[in-house]
Amino acid sequence: MKNYPIKRISLISIISFVGIFLMQAFWIIDSYYERKSHFAEHIHYILTQATDDFCIEISKQKAPIDSDFEQQLMASILKERFAQSDEMPSYRFQIQNNADPAPQLNNSKYINFSENIKCSRFHKKKLRLFIVNDKTYFLSSIIGWVILSSLFVFIGIIALFLNLSFLRKQKKTSRIQSDFIGNMTHELKTPIATISVASEMLMKDRVLDDRGKSKRYSKIIFEENLRLKKLVERVMQIALFENGTMKIKLTDVNLHDAIIQSCNAISMIVNKREGVLDMDLQATESNYKVDSTHFSNIITNLLENAIKYSPDSPQIVIKTTDYSDGILISINDKGIGISKKYQDRIFDRFFRVQDGDIHNSKGFGLGLYYVRRVIEAHGGTIKVRSELGNGSSFEIYLLKL
Numbered sequence: 001m002k003n004y005p006i007k008r009i010s011l012i013s014i015i016s017f018v019g020i021f022l023m024q025a026f027w028i029i030d031s032y033y034e035r036k037s038h039f040a041e042h043i044h045y046i047l048t049q050a051t052d053d054f055c056i057e058i059s060k061q062k063a064p065i066d067s068d069f070e071q072q073l074m075a076s077i078l079k080e081r082f083a084q085s086d087e088m089p090s091y092r093f094q095i096q097n098n099a100d101p102a103p104q105l106n107n108s109k110y111i112n113f114s115e116n117i118k119c120s121r122f123h124k125k126k127l128r129l130f131i132v133n134d135k136t137y138f139l140s141s142i143i144g145w146v147i148l149s150s151l152f153v154f155i156g157i158i159a160l161f162l163n164l165s166f167l168r169k170q171k172k173t174s175r176i177q178s179d180f181i182g183n184m185t186h187e188l189k190t191p192i193a194t195i196s197v198a199s200e201m202l203m204k205d206r207v208l209d210d211r212g213k214s215k216r217y218s219k220i221i222f223e224e225n226l227r228l229k230k231l232v233e234r235v236m237q238i239a240l241f242e243n244g245t246m247k248i249k250l251t252d253v254n255l256h257d258a259i260i261q262s263c264n265a266i267s268m269i270v271n272k273r274e275g276v277l278d279m280d281l282q283a284t285e286s287n288y289k290v291d292s293t294h295f296s297n298i299i300t301n302l303l304e305n306a307i308k309y310s311p312d313s314p315q316i317v318i319k320t321t322d323y324s325d326g327i328l329i330s331i332n333d334k335g336i337g338i339s340k341k342y343q344d345r346i347f348d349r350f351f352r353v354q355d356g357d358i359h360n361s362k363g364f365g366l367g368l369y370y371v372r373r374v375i376e377a378h379g380g381t382i383k384v385r386s387e388l389g390n391g392s393s394f395e396i397y398l399l400k401l
């Protein structure tokens, strides 16, 4: 997958989420002001009713009326009127003479209302009502919707990020796989071409008559065929792991014997490169229940890597030690080492370090993946300790079953 669709999808999604967010903010603000204006209309209606009630009560009074009486009367009328309505805000009120100036109150803290009281020609006053400007009071009816829609937006954002990270992973896997296919095609082409040339030569009479030449060409065919076989086996092993049909057959194996065998098989290559392969088998207990073929394969894989990634003559030490309830097998080399940033990834399928001239060495990035999978199938673990330029140490820890 090319890069741009992911970037485009991310951009479109971000724009749409910003749009949703802005619309939501606009909707909240709009609802807030609508609720506030509806509220103001309602309060005006209550005040008209209250002043009417007030005048009726005043007209019934025979005795002279003082301001305390007016205060008490208005308090009880307002209480009753508000009790009958849907609104129950916190409020204060004042009855003022018309000529009195409006009280100076903090406008952001209170919403002011006023209503003229005209009970008679001589009784003209003003009712002032101050309601606490409580924003949450006006938002209370929509708060549930706000929370719910914010929750959905939040879930949408999380889902988007999960999708994008999944897409990115897919992209990485497909790149790794296409690298693998390229690598594999290259690896297959070389032995096939060599076999083809060697067999063609073998068909020629002058070559057949020469025993030395025919032996040499037969040897080439044999070795290249072995290389192909190994390649196919490696891919098959991984494929079996992938579809879950690979079985581990546990038998009693002397790990030291198996290690010595693998070392003997590989020592020829080490000698050819004028290297050293030392065994330091110190573990007191070396009889373990393992799958003998897979165990030999993993030791061989690690030894082959130690040789492959040692540009000078390989200096390899394979060591065993007792370790709590099991055995620790370490394969140490003085090769190119692995930079810290790659150490966690070298056991991943198809992963190969692409820095420097490492890619000059042949491989598919399947060896260590296979090693890890086999060790895990045995309930063990594998770790790498390495420093770029200073060699590596692969440590296998197996538990005594």
Ligand code: ADP
Binding pocket: 305, 306, 309, 333, 335, 336, 337, 338, 346, 351, 352, 353, 354, 358, 362, 363, 364, 365, 366, 367, 368, 369, 391, 392
């Ligand atoms: P490959 O087929 O590439 O060797 P592996 O799975 O065996 O695949 O190894 C993965 C990568 O880990 C290699 O490409 C190499 O970069 C790095 N690596 C493995 N073993 C060693 C080692 N002994 N020294 C340095 N780098 C190593």
